[in-house]
Amino acid sequence: MTNYVMQIMWHINNECNFTCRHCYNNEQKKHPVDRLDFQQSVIKRIADLQSHYHIIRVGLLGGEPLIDPNIIRVIELLHSHGIKRIDISTNGSLITSDLARQLKDVNVGMVQVSIEGPTAAINDIVRGNGSFDRALKGLRLLREAGIDTGIMTTVSQFNLPYIEKMVELAIKEGNKIIAFNRMLPIGRGETEGLHCLTSNDLYLMMILIHQLSKEYHGKLDISSDDPLLYIPTDQDSFTENNYGGCGAGIGSLAINYDGSVFPCRRLPINIGNIANDSLIGIIDSSRLDCFYNRETLKGECGMCDYRQICGGCRAAAYAFTGDYLNEDPQCWKISKKGGL
Amino acid sequence: MEAPNKERRGFKLNEFVTSCSTCMGKEGLLNDLAKTDESVEKDADQQKQVS
Numbered sequence: 189m190t191n192y193v194m195q196i197m198w199h200i201n202n203e204c205n206f207t208c209r210h211c212y213n214n215e216q217k218k219h220p221v222d223r224l225d226f227q228q229s230v231i232k233r234i235a236d237l238q239s240h241y242h243i244i245r246v247g248l249l250g251g252e253p254l255i256d257p258n259i260i261r262v263i264e265l266l267h268s269h270g271i272k273r274i275d276i277s278t279n280g281s282l283i284t285s286d287l288a289r290q291l292k293d294v295n296v297g298m299v300q301v302s303i304e305g306p307t308a309a310i311n312d313i314v315r316g317n318g319s320f321d322r323a324l325k326g327l328r329l330l331r332e333a334g335i336d337t338g339i340m341t342t343v344s345q346f347n348l349p350y351i352e353k354m355v356e357l358a359i360k361e362g363n364k365i366i367a368f369n370r371m372l373p374i375g376r377g378e379t380e381g382l383h384c385l386t387s388n389d390l391y392l393m394m395i396l397i398h399q400l401s402k403e404y405h406g407k408l409d410i411s412s413d414d415p416l417l418y419i420p421t422d423q424d425s426f427t428e429n430n431y432g433g434c435g436a437g438i439g440s441l442a443i444n445y446d447g448s449v450f451p452c453r454r455l456p457i458n459i460g461n462i463a464n465d466s467l468i469g470i471i472d473s474s475r476l477d478c479f480y481n482r483e484t485l486k487g488e489c490g491m492c493d494y495r496q497i498c499g500g501c502r503a504a505a506y507a508f509t510g511d512y513l514n515e516d517p518q519c520w521k522i523s524k525k526g527g528l
Numbered sequence: 529m530e531a532p533n534k535e536r537r538g539f540k541l542n543e544f545v546t547s548c549s550t551c552m553g554k555e556g557l558l559n560d561l562a563k564t565d566e567s568v569e570k571d572a573d574q575q576k577q578v579s
Contacts, residue, residue: 191541192538192539192540193539194538194539195544412548414548415547418546426546427546429542429543432539432547433548434547434548435539435547439547439549440547480536480537480538
């Protein structure tokens with residue numbers, strides 16, 4: 189065991205009952221597929237990685253993970269192979285009191301439900317008619333079963349104005365966390381009419397997260413998966429470390445439903461397939477060194493004073509420029525020099 | 529603000545908590561995790577002592 193940690197984001201399936209306008213997967217199917225045999229081989233690969241990394245948690249994603257006929261069995265098997273914490277990211281629409289009880293029985297860590305606005309009128313434009321009410325109902329059923337819940341919001345120009353209202357909703361509904369993540373121009377996020385944040389928008393989002401985190405400290409964990417969160421602002425700094433930020437391939441790996449492995453769930457650079465190799469084999473033989481070593485970054489990210497604690501979002505660099513080592517074009521420090 | 533990279537194979541726990549790897553929960557949640565999951569830090573300490 190090394191002293192390095194890792195989380196695995198595993199898309200256990202490719203089927204979803206929703207067609208959200210910002211989803212980075214635009215090739216999803218509707219009908220559930222039983223792939224338990226293959227999922228068991230994935231679990232074995234994840235378990236084997238524990239010899240080399242401390243696995244902080246496994247996050248189960250989809251598709252829609254709760255449409256998978258084996259979701260409960262997958263969680264049981266992960267636990268039985270030594271994975272302590274297993275979280276789920278879901279649209280929340282399929283949660284019943286019975287399913288919530290089953291998830292509690294198999295000791296799921298946290299269930300995070302995606303909601304894109306503080307009202308049905310706003311959310312349903314992105315996620316479809318009725319999705320807001322179904323998500324709230326799902327969250328309530330989970331909490332009644334004793335499961336910790338959170339909300340995840342993908343922020344575009346469309347819903348940026350509602351961040352504070354989302355925080356109020358999350359508190360009112362008794363959630364533990366809310367995370368705001370920027371939409372990227374990949375999948376349907378590129379084609380369905382929502383607009384990505386400008387760098388000034390993203391700066392505003394980060395300032396709001398800093399401010400709201402202070403204001404609601406102790407009541408709600410308000411955060412973002414964005415490495416730019418760690419660039420100090422005039423008011424705040426979220427880290428005293430000398431390394432952190434973008435975790436693509438460093439603190440996180442993503443496994444797709446077909447076994448292909450990516451550095452990040454939003455960075456579709458195929459670095460191997462667990463059907464052919466172990467995860468540590470993929471890590472050792474892949475191109476991940478360039479992610480560890482921030483000296484390889486290009487453009488403004490490569491020259492930035494904060495490259496070791498931020499590193500820019502490699503998925504954003506790839507989505508906007510086609511080169512994952514390029515500067516993050518949504519960074520406000522670049523906008524002053526002519527970015528987005 | 530330079531970090532050693534030549535032998536780096538990932539994030540240490542404290543670095544993980546301040547990274548985008550925490551996309552399903554952040555500060556409070558993972559700070560709690562860091563406190564309760566001391567085995568990682570113990571592993572690191574033991575490795576230092578051994579080496």
